[in-house]
Amino acid sequence: MKLSEVIPWGRSFAEYTEMFSLSENDLNKTLLGCGDGPACFNADLSKNGGSIISIDPLYQFNAEQIATRIDEVYPQVMEQVSRNENDFIWTTIKSVEALGQIRMEAMKRFLTDYETGKKSGRYIQASLPTLPFEKNAFELALCSHYLFLYSDHISQEQHILSLKELCRIAHEVRVYPLVSLEGKKSPHLKAVTSALKDNHVQVSYESVQYQFQKGATEMLVIKCT
Numbered sequence: 515m516k517l518s519e520v521i522p523w524g525r526s527f528a529e530y531t532e533m534f535s536l537s538e539n540d541l542n543k544t545l546l547g548c549g550d551g552p553a554c555f556n557a558d559l560s561k562n563g564g565s566i567i568s569i570d571p572l573y574q575f576n577a578e579q580i581a582t583r584i585d586e587v588y589p590q591v592m593e594q595v596s597r598n599e600n601d602f603i604w605t606t607i608k609s610v611e612a613l614g615q616i617r618m619e620a621m622k623r624f625l626t627d628y629e630t631g632k633k634s635g636r637y638i639q640a641s642l643p644t645l646p647f648e649k650n651a652f653e654l655a656l657c658s659h660y661l662f663l664y665s666d667h668i669s670q671e672q673h674i675l676s677l678k679e680l681c682r683i684a685h686e687v688r689v690y691p692l693v694s695l696e697g698k699k700s701p702h703l704k705a706v707t708s709a710l711k712d713n714h715v716q717v718s719y720e721s722v723q724y725q726f727q728k729g730a731t732e733m734l735v736i737k738c739t
């Protein structure tokens with residue numbers, strides 16, 4: 515991964531809890547955040563005593579490098595969101611400017627926590643479809659805005675291998691969203707869910723309260739054991 519190709523963009527704790535319908539009980543589980551990037555879910559949960567490890571190839575870079583890249587791409591991302599404003603629902607987040615503030619605040623919280631968290635093993639550089647953890651290491655794995663969203667870039671086979679890997683290391687896996695960048699149901703979804711069912715795991719779609727990208731109303735829930 516080259517830093518010049520990375521577009522860091524991270525969501526807030528509140529967004530994570532809504533995207534994955536996380537209950538108090540869920541927040542007390544041993545959690546894996548897969549592809550967490552510069553989101554502040556790990557920082558905020560850890561501060562409140564939760565148990566979470568985040569993995570991302572982005573974590574090969576240090577805080578200063580990630581901070582510089584965030585500042586570089588911010589105007590680009592904001593311009594892109596403004597251009598595609600009609601693809602989003604502006605009820606909870608009221609405007610493009612408010613979105614920018616929420617995301618920058620989340621990324622600042624991540625950056626403040628990052629170096630300490632990395633030293634204590636809460637941020638680990640790793641990439642799907644192979645993760646450096648033992649079987650059943652986590653009670654719950656969460657994957658936000660990576661699988662299915664980038665359906666044009668990640669093949670069906672990579673999706674299947676990635677989800678099988680997450681099922682190896684976690685008892686339960688939740689993935690959100692299930693639409694691609696264009697807001698259409700991912701073309702991989704059907705084949706991926708049947709491959710998982712053949713692997714004897716329980717797969718379901720559950721509606722979530724979180725709504726921002728139009729069409730992104732559900733998460734995939736996989737009960738692996």
Ligand SMILES: C[S@@+](CC[C@H](N)C(=O)[O-])C[C@H]1O[C@@H](n2cnc3c(N)ncnc32)[C@H](O)[C@@H]1O
Nearest residue numbers: 523524525549550551553572641642658659660
């Ligand atoms: C759009 S960001 C989402 C960040 C965060 N999950 C959120 O929702 O705010 C996608 C993330 O996936 C990460 N990523 C890219 N390739 C990956 C891989 N092979 N395995 C895991 N994560 C990957 C990127 O580095 C990036 O941080």
